[in-house]
Amino acid sequence: MRIEHIRNFSIIAHIDHGKSTLADRLLEFTGTLTEREKVDQFLDKMDIERERGITIKAQTVRMRYRAKDGKEYVLNLIDTPGHVDFSYEVSRSLCACEGAVLVVDASQGVEAQTLANVYMALEQNLEIVTVLNKIDLPNAEPDRVKREIEEVIGLETKDIIEASAKKGTGIEEILERIVRKVPPPAGEPEAPPKALIVDSWFDNYQGVVILARVFEGTLRPAQKIILMSTGNVFEIQKVGVFCPHPKEVDALGPGEVGFVIANIKDLMETKVGDTITDAKHRAAVPLPGFKVVRPMVFAGFYPVVSDEYGQLRTAIEKLRLNDASFTAEPETSVALGFGFRCGFLGLLHMEIIQERLEREYGVELITTAPTVGYRAVKMDGTVEVVDSPARLPEPLDLDHIEEPVILATLHLPSEHLGAVLKLCEERRGVQRQMKFASSNRVVLEYEMPLNEIVLDFYDLLKTASRGYASMDYEFLEFRRANLVKLDILLNGEKVDALSLIVHRDNAYPKGRDVTERLRKLIPRQMFEVVIQAAIGSKIIARESIRAIRKNVIAKCYGGDITRKRKLLEKQKEGKKRMKQVGTVEIPQEAFLSILKVKE
Amino acid sequence: MRGIYVHIPFCVKKCAYCDFYSVAGDKTALEDFRGLLVREMDLFAGKFPFDAAVPADTVFFVAPDAEVTTEANPGTVGAEDFRTLRAGGFTRVSIGVQSFHAQTLRTLGRIHGVEEVRAAHRDARRAGFSSIGIDLIFGIPGQEPSDWAADLDISVTFLPAHISAYALAPEPGTPIHRAIGRGELSMPPDDSVAEMYEKTRKVLASAGYRHYEISNFARPGAECRHNIKYWRREGYLGLGPSAHGLFFPQGKAPFGMRTANPPSLSGYRRGIEEGCLPWENVHICNREDAWKESLIAGLRMREGIDLAEIEKKNGPPPEDVRRAVQTLLSSGKLQEKGSRILLPVHLLFVSNEALQALV
Ligand SMILES: Nc1nc2c(ncn2[C@@H]2O[C@H](COP(=O)(O)OP(=O)(O)OP(=O)(O)O)[C@@H](O)[C@H]2O)c(=O)[nH]1
Ligand code: SF4
Ligand SMILES: [Mg+2]
DSSP, rough: OOGEEEEEEEEESTTSSSHHHHHHHHHHHTSSSOGGGGOOOTTTOOOHHHHHHOOOSSSEEEEEOOOOOOOOEEEEEEEEEOOOOGHHHHHHHHHOOOOEEEEEEEETSOOOHHHHHHHHEEEEEETTEEEOOOTTTTTOOOOHHHHIIIIOOOOOOOOEEEOOOTTTTTTHHHHHHHHSSSSOOOOOOTTTEEEEEEEEEEEEETTTEEEEEEESSOOOOOEEEEEETTTEEEEEOOEESSSSEEEEESOTTEEEEEEEOOOOOOOSSSSOOOOOEEESSSOOOOOOOOOOOOOEEEEEESSSSSGGGGHHHHHHHHHHOOTTEEEEEEEEETTTTEEEEEEEESSHHHHHHHHHHHHSOOEEEEEOOOEEEEEETTTTTTEEEEOOOOOOOGGEEEEEOOOOOOOOEEEGGGGHHHHHHHHHHHHTTTEEEEEETTTTEEEEEEEEEHHHTTTTTTHHHHHTTTOOEEEEEEEEEEEEOOEEEEHHHHHHEEEEOOOOEHHHHHHHHHHHHHHHHHHHHSOOSSSOEEEEETTTTEEEEEEEOOOOOOOOOOOOTOOOOHHHHHHHHHHHHHTTTTTTTEEEEEEEHHHHHHSSSOO | OOOEEOOOEESSSSSSSSOOOEESSSOHHHHHHHHHHHHHHHHHHHHOOOOTTTTTOOSOOOOTTTTOOOEEETTTOOOOHHHHHHHHOOOEEEEEEEOHHHHHHHHHHHOHHHHHHHHHHHHHTTOOOOOOEEEEESSSSTTHHHHHHHHHHHHHHHHOEEEEEOOOOOOTHHHHHHHHHHHHSOOOOOHHHHHHHHHHHHHHHTTTOEETTEEEEESSOOOOOHHHHTTOOOEEESSSSOOOEEOTTTTTTTTOOOOOOOOOOHHHOOOOOTTTTTOOEEEEEOOHHHHHHHHHHHHHHTBBHHHHHHHHHHOOOOOHHHHHHHHHTTTTTTTEETTTTEGGGGGGGGGGHGGGGOO
């Protein structure tokens, strides 16, 4: 294949603007999918993706397209996720491309991830093809949105393509534009190979599968390769491309994106961002690679039934094979027994992992309230990374705590400015910038503690703006803050899995909120339950749940004891979802719910 | 010695809370019913013959000191009837009083008033019944703790030998359950019902009644022997539609066999006319059943249970049952008293919370 006929591009957009649907149309138009295979959002293959209607994992497909100039092109498409938790998938995908198709919803306009993703593409000098999608919608405002694209992003809109991925309009135009505007890749087939590991996953039959973009040289079966970060050597068994099903090819040359299978057993070998080269014909310097993504949010995962710890461990190990971005370390809680402290990219990521563990591996989980990672600076000057409130050093040893601060970018119609500003101030935000993107759209930049936004900020933002505001954020730095540990006591016993780290100014309201919430959640029991919130030894809030007064089978129905037994069995079944902590039975939702948005 | 329960499913009018099987106002079926009942007894005796000690030509042998109770609804049994019953061998009467409060009786859909209760009690006594019990219900929609206290005060003035006091549990399918569902009635709060229960215990104790089961009180020696069989998991035969039985046929079901007749006259008749016992459900109990039932029924009694005795009858307990009993003991939900184990008195009205662990 001639390199001039290759085009590599990613589809990028804000969440839900129609990337995956557009990918469907491109696959159809180029005849890549057979009639029988057509389903909506074909590339969203995971059950969770299909149920939630969102893309979580970037997907790559090779298409063949005979353009109007009469030549046949190989188009390599990467559909990317729009949700901020998975933005690392976008940045990796872009590294494998020369161009990006930017999709903007003609009714929604430019939103936070539109901008964030476009900047990523521009940083990598990619050619951008802008598509105004969903023009079929009655509330589409192509003119307003074009103005926004010009004013907010600074892109020309003269030759923007108006399309409807749903109706299939504008598809050919998009393909033609990609062929003409996106430059072909460069690279020498005979040079020492340099291929970037864009993604890798574990396949039960083939072992580790690497998705690679070849920049220089050629990869073929039987070749001995080196993974440059470790220096480990493997022999290629197969190379191939996805079109959309995996198909073996003889070789992957410069500019091509495809899979490499090399009898690798351990996913940890294949670090995403690493460079593959030839063992003898070595490249001198590796490709720049990617920034390492670090978990931002942490939570404890415990089996509801303690006997299922082993099952949970196996499930986590298996899941980690395919998602190296989540971390897990064994942890013990006095209240919950053996479990894991897991790290995630964000809350959606956490929910997805939790759901997969429960559904695909059948373990019932108790999840503790998510927390961000803190740095505890001790009196002796040493620093400890604290990803669990229970592990905060003793107050006497602790000099101060530092919390992660992010830079949030918010896009919103100006009529909601007041409500959004108020929300940001409440969440300890410090404004860095406020600018009008167009006559009625505002872009705000706020420095905010991550712990203030991690759980419910996004929902509150949507409420404050009637769904019109969008947000993107990136990690800024760790900053010293006046934080305290808030402990929760049940009948005088501290429950480690319910502890939180909060800002001192919020400690009292938070303490009251949590105790009240638990009072509502914990059912009445045989004894009175006293719920207290404390900072150190100081009690700052108290609630109590009165003992249950009536739960009795008064009458024996003509000797029908079976009925009585059934009733007791039913009650017992209901209690199964409870965790006994000390003498108190707590519903499993309680642990997570203590941080939920105030109703 | 076996007990017998006979279910005669005819009522003058259905009460609003009742989910026993009975038909109201149908007198014609009664004659026919007597014949069916006799045939059911014959069928049983034919299939499961009694021990040799029974006199010849006797199908059912009633011990001379047997307790023979009839239920009697005030207003439906007259002086003459009580005399007939007494002469026929009945030794005990249980009067379905339920309440002395006019509005409460209406809520329950009862057809009598206070006067009929007085009359029934007087007539039973005159007919020679010395063991008279009265049944009461509390925790009824609209009932205040003070109403209930008044009911208790009146009850003890009758000097009955036995008092049952049940907390109302509206069962699905009953008119009262539907009225609650529609919001026309509402149950008194649990706290208030619990208060009524405490009141019951206090008033009846000071009037000389011994609290011997969750809902039952008696003058010493006047405890209901039949009901105690249920709670001690002893055998009893259930005759008539919807009746349940438990018996231990020799060599066939060492852990007991539970039977249930169909809850309808037609189903009952069909079975008998086909010449077989009308059982709709038969369950052969295993050791686990025997243990669990012995515990959940036995713990209803204030005397509690004797693990060694249950073990003697049924062999060692299943491991999870043994463990559950230990946990309940160590958490104070059960207590030990000599060789027996019982529910602490303050947990009687929340006993399900403890008994759950044993099923
Ligand atoms: N009316 C209309 N609806 C569209 C169009 N394109 C996509 N949609 C709808 O918009 C919703 C989101 O589409 P997706 O293709 O899943 O969006 P996405 O950008 O891939 O979303 P993420 O991967 O979660 O970021 C779906 O309900 C689509 O049916 C369009 O052109 N017109
Ligand atoms: S409560 Fe007694 S009298 Fe009333 S309907 Fe039921 S069985 Fe008949
Ligand atoms: Mg998508």
